[in-house]
Amino acid sequence: MREVAVVGVGMTQFGPSEKTNVELFSEAAMDAIAESNLEPKDVQALFLGNVFCGFEEGQVTLSAFAAADIGVPYIPTTRFEGACASGSVAIRDAYMWVASGAYDIVLAGGTEKALAMGTAYATRTFAMGSDSRYEAPTGITFPGIFAMMAHLYAKKYGIPLEQLKEQMAMVAVKNHHNGTFHPKAHFRKEITIQDVYKSIMVADPLQLYDCCPFSDGAAAIIIASAEKAKKLTDKPVYFAGAGQCSAPPLPNQKDITLVKARQASAKQAYDMAGLSPNDIDICELHDCFTIAEIVATENLGFFDHGEGCKGVERGETQIGGRIPINPSGGLKARGHPIGATGAAQVYEIAKQLRGECGERQVEGAKTGMTDTLGADLCMVCNMIFRI
Amino acid sequence: MEYKLTAKMFAEALKENRLLGLKCNRCGAYTVPPKKVCLECASEDLEVVELSGWGQIQTFTVIQVPPEGFEAPYIVGMAELDEGPWLMGNIVGVDPDEATMDLIGKRVKLGHKIHPGDKFSAGEMVAVTFSPQT
Amino acid sequence: MAEEREVNSASFYQFLTEKKLMASRCKKCQALYLPPHPICTKCHGSDMEWVEMKGNGKLAAFTAIAVGTTCTIEEGHDRNNPYVAGIVELDEGPKISGRISGLDARKPETIKVGTPLTAEFPEQEEGKGCYVAFKAQ
Numbered sequence: 001m002r003e004v005a006v007v008g009v010g011m012t013q014f015g016p017s018e019k020t021n022v023e024l025f026s027e028a029a030m031d032a033i034a035e036s037n038l039e040p041k042d043v044q045a046l047f048l049g050n051v052f053c054g055f056e057e058g059q060v061t062l063s064a065f066a067a068a069d070i071g072v073p074y075i076p077t078t079r080f081e082g083a084c085a086s087g088s089v090a091i092r093d094a095y096m097w098v099a100s101g102a103y104d105i106v107l108a109g110g111t112e113k114a115l116a117m118g119t120a121y122a123t124r125t126f127a128m129g130s131d132s133r134y135e136a137p138t139g140i141t142f143p144g145i146f147a148m149m150a151h152l153y154a155k156k157y158g159i160p161l162e163q164l165k166e167q168m169a170m171v172a173v174k175n176h177h178n179g180t181f182h183p184k185a186h187f188r189k190e191i192t193i194q195d196v197y198k199s200i201m202v203a204d205p206l207q208l209y210d211c212c213p214f215s216d217g218a219a220a221i222i223i224a225s226a227e228k229a230k231k232l233t234d235k236p237v238y239f240a241g242a243g244q245c246s247a248p249p250l251p252n253q254k255d256i257t258l259v260k261a262r263q264a265s266a267k268q269a270y271d272m273a274g275l276s277p278n279d280i281d282i283c284e285l286h287d288c289f290t291i292a293e294i295v296a297t298e299n300l301g302f303f304d305h306g307e308g309c310k311g312v313e314r315g316e317t318q319i320g321g322r323i324p325i326n327p328s329g330g331l332k333a334r335g336h337p338i339g340a341t342g343a344a345q346v347y348e349i350a351k352q353l354r355g356e357c358g359e360r361q362v363e364g365a366k367t368g369m370t371d372t373l374g375a376d377l378c379m380v381c382n383m384i385f386r387i
Numbered sequence: 388m389e390y391k392l393t394a395k396m397f398a399e400a401l402k403e404n405r406l407l408g409l410k411c412n413r414c415g416a417y418t419v420p421p422k423k424v425c426l427e428c429a430s431e432d433l434e435v436v437e438l439s440g441w442g443q444i445q446t447f448t449v450i451q452v453p454p455e456g457f458e459a460p461y462i463v464g465m466a467e468l469d470e471g472p473w474l475m476g477n478i479v480g481v482d483p484d485e486a487t488m489d490l491i492g493k494r495v496k497l498g499h500k501i502h503p504g505d506k507f508s509a510g511e512m513v514a515v516t517f518s519p520q521t
Numbered sequence: 522m523a524e525e526r527e528v529n530s531a532s533f534y535q536f537l538t539e540k541k542l543m544a545s546r547c548k549k550c551q552a553l554y555l556p557p558h559p560i561c562t563k564c565h566g567s568d569m570e571w572v573e574m575k576g577n578g579k580l581a582a583f584t585a586i587a588v589g590t591t592c593t594i595e596e597g598h599d600r601n602n603p604y605v606a607g608i609v610e611l612d613e614g615p616k617i618s619g620r621i622s623g624l625d626a627r628k629p630e631t632i633k634v635g636t637p638l639t640a641e642f643p644e645q646e647e648g649k650g651c652y653v654a655f656k657a658q
Contacts, residue, residue, distance in 0.1 A: 018531040026560060030567065040565050071562035124454035128507070133394040134420040137502045137512035138477050139450055139457040147448030148465060155446070155491050204449035204486065251465050251473040252426055256446075 001099040003226035005236035008036030014217035014335035015186040024218035025111035026069040046077040049086030049110030050339035083374030088342025088381035109220035112337035129375030131249040146289035147203035157306035167309040168290035169196035179333025181360035186335025215335030219343035243268025250376040269382040277301030284345035285371035287330040345370040392421035409433040440497035442466035476515030538650035555615035576640030583607030585629040623657035
């Protein structure tokens, strides 16, 4: 396989938007193309992550219309659906296609208009990520899955629920703090632990501020062979490794604090990169809920099992800490337009490794990792980047 | 080879409070809910069996913000069946406002609840329920 | 002010509700887009301006639809009561698709390509604004 690099990134403002998915993505795409010193005609293929365009806008064949909007209607385009990991799944595939030599320059990313659906309808469509035959009839929701994860975590490690809830709230406070430095974040305001406790209960023990928002937004990445990359930019960000793994429906996974798909996916990425968790300087991971961040830091090997909650408490995951987690604000504050999230994570890692993140810059970051999780823990994609 | 235990057959039995699953003739593992092959060893040599319907709660949540078509609050949980597999269901016979961590570890007996379904589901849906036994 | 609105489909529908059919034009190469495009697919410029279409054109292609979508079935259309949809070439050049009234959908053999048409702006269901359709003169 050839060496491959990210040469340009683009991202729209995350949050409520009246623009269509195609419009959002074309804005992010043109920014990424311009940053790469390319023109649209140089793009050989489009890999677009999106989950619910049919439900949001009554629109499918989104990838074709997105390509038409940026002036390249006659190239191969594909929409990737991997639930909340769709953007990452699209980017990983784009990486593989360029690495294989099939293409030299590919546009990849994602877009979503989750807010167009409203809470009840969105909650119903998101629940389609659970097994529709055997789980949907119970009325399980996405927060519900992670709420069950939190209860199991507290029981398994013998942590009083009140204590775990405080540690979870610290994740929300940290990510909101980081989000204040991200000009494109959905939320740019500080919150306190008390704000989390005062918010409404969504699925016990997860309260509203334990949950990431539904968001609108898009992000796009230009991926090029290393050979091309060197000619296009003096700051290529190289792919070091990537992994992806699925899993059976939630109950079949049994101990859901271990997220087996993530363990397998991360191992693929570490092995391919020849790196271990200790080599990672910075990580953008899937904090769809506060407990999800704690569990992910353990699954990815940054903390031992049952220790992630203490790491947050000790400040080890803050910017400036031992392993800064979600300097962008994460899904919690940057927002979660699900199809775009993986691309927004790559956007952040690329900007961080290039040293362009201003107040949220992690000094000296040279190796960064992304982690995106979809559906009922059955779709995980990890990527590792280096400069 | 034909699908041995379909979702439809599973649901029909569940409506009589009978829990059907697949027992692997090669490795002995139970696959519940059913799949095409054994979840442990991928063998197709499977037998349709009725499970005891007894298990133990492993985790739960009280849903306060429901999807369209459901009315909150209600409890969703996962139980480990006596035969080994974990299964998701609604925990019933417990006031959702009084659900605590004490639920975890409780012995439960399986039952069912019919949901009329919505425009997205293929007709009515049958949910597993778990009743804690004292 | 028309020209201050962002070039996107939300603005396009806002204009339709004001009974205006608006296209976008690339300031660099003058290419015209209907529905509007924020980016010129000919020269890749993104400096666009709004241009109002007069709403006159002629039928470029058509079909009589006997088995319709949910909303046309709700309107009372079925196999015995088909409706015409087609592509209209506007006098200004762009082509746009839409519902066509004033033609006999039961006798598609009588419908002629080239028939002069004018734009109209029927209301969608309550509160959802207007859409563009065409009527045979």
